Amino acid sequence: MVFENEPLRAIALKYDGENAPTVTASGEGEIADEIIRIAREHGVPLRQEDVLAALSGELELGEEILPMLYRETAEVIAYAYLVSGKVPVIKDKK
Numbered sequence: 001m002v003f004e005n006e007p008l009r010a011i012a013l014k015y016d017g018e019n020a021p022t023v024t025a026s027g028e029g030e031i032a033d034e035i036i037r038i039a040r041e042h043g044v045p046l047r048q049e050d051v052l053a054a055l056s057g058e059l060e061l062g063e064e065i066l067p068m069l070y071r072e073t074a075e076v077i078a079y080a081y082l083v084s085g086k087v088p089v090i091k092d093k094k
Contacts, residue, residue: 009053010035012044013065013073017089020064021073026057045080052076 010032012025025035039046052072056065065073081087 006050006054008032009050009057011053011056012039013056013076015077020067020070021077022064023056023059023061026059026061028057045083047076047079049076 007028009028010026011023012035013021014024015021027035036046038044049072052069055069056073059065
């Protein structure tokens with residue numbers, strides 16, 4: 001879904017496999033273009049999720065994704081693993 005007349009919005013997330021993902025970069029317009037450019041330059045998988053970007057874009061840098069966004073965020077993370085040829089590491093909790 002693309003919102004008409006809305007500026008391009010991008011958000012970068014960090015996920016450590018244990019805690020909720022956190023926002024590492026967020027912006028609109030030229031800043032979004034730069035986030036996307038840097039991600040491509042570093043081989044970071046990209047996925048367009050307009051609603052998730054819009055809702056997550058309200059979060060501050062370093063802030064965790066809201067619980068109501070966990071499912072959508074998990075789908076994005078699963079996609080990133082898939083296209084990168086990686087599998088998640090399951091840590092033994094003892």
